[in-house]
Amino acid sequence: MSLSRVLIYSLVLLAAVFYLLPLFVMLMTSLKDLEEIRSGTLLSLPQGLNFDAWSKAWGTACTGVDCNGMKGFFWNSVLIVVPAVIISTILGALNGYVLTKWRFRGSNLFFGMLLIGTMIPFQVILLPMARTLGFLGLAGTTSGLIMVHIIYGLAFTTLFFRNYYISIPNELVNAARIDGAGFWLIFFRIVLPISVPIVVVSVIWQFTQIWNDFLFGVVYSSGDAQPITVALNNLVNTSMGVKEYNVDMAAAIIAALPTLLVYIVAGKYFVRGLTAGAVKG
CATH class of the missing domain: 1.10.3720.10 (MetI-like)
Structure with missing residues (x-):
């Protein structure tokens, strides 16, 4: 593999990481509880898979005065x-x-x-x-x-x-x-x-x-x-x-x-x- 191809792939990989980073942060944050969010960092992995936030967002979260989720x-x-x-x-x-x-x-x-x-x-x-x-x-x-x-x-x-x-x-x-x-x-x-x-x-x-x-x-x-x-x-x-x-x-x-x-x-x-x-x- 030539040097130019390595550079191209490296730039593409960096661009992919840059654009996917917000999605990664959103996904990791959605799998944490509030205490873990406060004590950790944006890029830290969750200690366990916690889907309570997903369940609440779908079914019971409040959008104004309505609390029936999304x-x-x-x-x-x-x-x-x-x-x-x-x-x-x-x-x-x-x-x-x-x-x-x-x-x-x-x-x-x-x-x-x-x-x-x-x-x-x-x-x-x-x-x-x-x-x-x-x-x-x-x-x-x-x-x-x-x-x-x-x-x-x-x-x-x-x-x-x-x-x-x-x-x-x-x-x-x-x-x-x-x-x-x-x-x-x-x-x-x-x-x-x-x-x-x-x-x-x-x-x-x-x-x-x-x-x-x-x-x-x-x-x-x-x-x-x-x-x-x-x-x-x-x-x-x-x-x-x-x-x-x-x-x-x-x-x-x-x-x-x-x-x-x-x-x-x-x-x-x-x-x-x-x-x-x-x-x-």
Whole structure:
């Protein structure tokens, strides 16, 4: 092994340790009791495996005046993420398909306007979206928050699928048209089956963005309809007596665990999917 390769691996290892250190501290702290936290150091290993903090964070920790833990808010996030990811991915696939294989007059202008949606910061749409949800009677509901995430994520999913589909030869679609296949048959039988890489990209992107979102969750939901990120903020900022750092760390890991698992399991497919449509032909 050459010296340059050793240096590269050493730098990569140092970077990995640097980025994983906070997760290590959180995990170790969540496995200690309060007395051990006070008497030890951040990097010290726990004297034993103590999952009391995890049990309390999940089932009995107080998030404001509610002391039912994180479990209800965790399932709220699941109920928000699953339909929002599925619907925004399907609509993005249809948009990308139309914008590349069934172009209409002004399609490039339409795509350019839609592309602006990827550059709009969250804060800009807070007030108009709040007024829209109020008009529709969806303010403070899970359904309203799902709609917000679908609309905001649609520009990104459309961009992903459009850039991927533009690399698919038009002759493939034209041949299907000659054989009598229509819009939907071509989409479901030809285009969609070869879209697995970019579907994975869209799902990972949307899942991560929606699960980790705090701003939309705290603005457009309330009470028992709030996602886990809002509950985590409420738990950390709720103090009754002694500050329980082990419970806070356990709750933070519970909130982050789904996205960590997604990237561990499917991270390599995310990179492959992004590069699959990078070169036309």
